[in-house]
Amino acid sequence: MGRPETLGRQPTAGARVLRGYHAGWIPGDVAAGLTVGALLVTQCMAYAPLAGLPPASAFRAVIVALPVYALLGTSRHLVTGPDPGTAAIAGAGLAGVAIVGSAEYADAAAALALMVGILLVAAGRLRLGFVSAVLSRPALIGYLTGLGVTLVVGQMSGLTGIPVDADSFAGRVRQLVERIDQVHGPTALLGAGTLAVILLLRARVPRVPGAVAAVVLATLVTVAVDLEDRGVRRVGELDAGLPRPGWPDLPIADWGELVATALAVAVLGFADSYLTASGVATERRYRLDPDRELTGLGAANVAAGAVGGMPVASTGSGTATASAAGGNTQLTLILAAGFVALSVVALGEVIVMIPVAALAAVVVSAGIALVHVSGFALLWRESRAELALAVTTLLAVCAFDVLVGILVSIGLGVLIALARMARPHVAVLGNAAHLDGWVAADAQEGVTTEPGLLVYRFDAPLLFLNALHFGERLMGLLDDNPGDERWVLLDFEGVGSVDTTGTEALSELLRDLDDRGVVVVGVVRANDVARDRLRRAGLLRPQGPLHDYATIAGAVRAFRAWRDDR
Numbered sequence: 001m002g003r004p005e006t007l008g009r010q011p012t013a014g015a016r017v018l019r020g021y022h023a024g025w026i027p028g029d030v031a032a033g034l035t036v037g038a039l040l041v042t043q044c045m046a047y048a049p050l051a052g053l054p055p056a057s058a059f060r061a062v063i064v065a066l067p068v069y070a071l072l073g074t075s076r077h078l079v080t081g082p083d084p085g086t087a088a089i090a091g092a093g094l095a096g097v098a099i100v101g102s103a104e105y106a107d108a109a110a111a112l113a114l115m116v117g118i119l120l121v122a123a124g125r126l127r128l129g130f131v132s133a134v135l136s137r138p139a140l141i142g143y144l145t146g147l148g149v150t151l152v153v154g155q156m157s158g159l160t161g162i163p164v165d166a167d168s169f170a171g172r173v174r175q176l177v178e179r180i181d182q183v184h185g186p187t188a189l190l191g192a193g194t195l196a197v198i199l200l201l202r203a204r205v206p207r208v209p210g211a212v213a214a215v216v217l218a219t220l221v222t223v224a225v226d227l228e229d230r231g232v233r234r235v236g237e238l239d240a241g242l243p244r245p246g247w248p249d250l251p252i253a254d255w256g257e258l259v260a261t262a263l264a265v266a267v268l269g270f271a272d273s274y275l276t277a278s279g280v281a282t283e284r285r286y287r288l289d290p291d292r293e294l295t296g297l298g299a300a301n302v303a304a305g306a307v308g309g310m311p312v313a314s315t316g317s318g319t320a321t322a323s324a325a326g327g328n329t330q331l332t333l334i335l336a337a338g339f340v341a342l343s344v345v346a347l348g349e350v351i352v353m354i355p356v357a358a359l360a361a362v363v364v365s366a367g368i369a370l371v372h373v374s375g376f377a378l379l380w381r382e383s384r385a386e387l388a389l390a391v392t393t394l395l396a397v398c399a400f401d402v403l404v405g406i407l408v409s410i411g412l413g414v415l416i417a418l419a420r421m422a423r424p425h426v427a428v429l430g431n432a433a434h435l436d437g438w439v440a441a442d443a444q445e446g447v448t449t450e451p452g453l454l455v456y457r458f459d460a461p462l463l464f465l466n467a468l469h470f471g472e473r474l475m476g477l478l479d480d481n482p483g484d485e486r487w488v489l490l491d492f493e494g495v496g497s498v499d500t501t502g503t504e505a506l507s508e509l510l511r512d513l514d515d516r517g518v519v520v521v522g523v524v525r526a527n528d529v530a531r532d533r534l535r536r537a538g539l540l541r542p543q544g545p546l547h548d549y550a551t552i553a554g555a556v557r558a559f560r561a562w563r564d565d566r
Contacts, residue, residue: 013072013292015071018330021331029327029328033332033335035325036325036336036339037343039212039321040062040079040318041343041351044058044340045354046211046362047363048082050151052100053105058309059340061304062080064303065309065337068303070337072295073292073293073297074288074293075281076281076327077322077323079315083314083315084151085143085269085370086265086272090311094109094261106308107248107249108258109310110248112258112305112311116311117298119266120266120269120294127291136413138383139409141375141376142390143405143406145376145390146395147397149367155364156172156176159192159357161188162176162179163182184232186230186232190232190355193218194214194217194361198361209325214361218361219353222234232356234353235356235359265313269313269314273314276319389413389416418465420460421465424469426458428440428441429456431448431450450560453487453488457494458492458494460494461496462495462530463499464501470502470505474509478513487520487562488518488520488522489549490521490522493525498530498533500537503533503537520547522546522549523548523549524552525551526548
């Protein structure tokens, strides 16, 4: 006992893990908890402004959200907190209901967190964990890369001291180019040095939280050299205290205007969180329950909103740090929250000394990490259509905003999926004696078809999208050999399910085949779902004309026996 492996591989909520906690896990959890806590302090300072919020909003959220998720979630390492992606989406939506910096804006952020949490908890109760796949991998690559590029451009003012007041991506780029001569030397040197330290530590010593080390170093340099007198801006006053329960003072109409933003934050936040958690879980050899993950992340957001905090999702660097630093269980997350609370209470005077350029470097490093060069290279090799989806999503994020980018990515992803389902792969199967089975006749050499018999495979559910295509392709194959085929076997191994339009199309197809002189039409390798639907539609024998065969080999034997008896 006492080893992390004793937890097993099955999905286990944190509350249950902590009830069976072993003393042997303490050293790793404590070390990881303190490391993650220090990283979160930096990220709260850096990411909250992306949503137009003060760091206090992120601190309040983290202090309560982490323990709540730790008790309900099944990931032992997922760190919930401010995330650049969801923060940017939240900021875009909140700007439409309140003025940035006002009390109403902070209330709107808390209301948004509550709405996100309620949506996720409801989805978890309805067992909608499959929504993690709403954003396809190409769409996510394009979205995250676009977000990374916009984050880098958006932080160049803080990193270099160049004054930028444009709101759009193109406007910021134009002002950065036009005002390049206004770079503030000390700010740019400090920002570039901080960024270099972060990237160097990330590449060379990934176990060390580079953002924390670099920010501490930048703060020490700022104080030691008195860079503030040279125009280097510091964070300044930190109005953060321990969380207190409260209800957002927001008009009902504004709640309604935030619904679309809440849905976007919920979908992207969960998709990104689940991908992040899955990667670590696979590496550490345990499993997740997507429905419990919905509930855990949702409850964390409800808790954040209930204390006036901002919406939370996963922090990829924090999650990786929790695992790399030796964390074994969800106690790591609880200890990290405790460290953040202690920092707010006892280290406020130190935190306000952090230079703005250092925090900008943290955001820029996060943006760089989001740029998926390897992902685009993979899409280039495997699928140009999916590459186009990723590039279009990237351009939409940069040209418009993150909300539009998400809608574009989801819409294009759905269209591509529908197009593939509407025109799926079909094949004529033949006997491959050397493979001891029936395979696509054009797949390789040595495959022979059976004279008088057509075995037709359709690799998609038979639905309204493709029912017409199903029949047209089959009749086209028969046109190539008019009058030769007397039996037609429909291989349903790839069909899976059939809807009403599909059964109607089959009925019409059976009439057309009868007119062509086809004697027997059979369904082969249909699963129970498809077979039951065909039976209820009156298509299977003995009520209907369709013969039912469990295997292709069995159906071919029946055909040969019929042929020999003629």
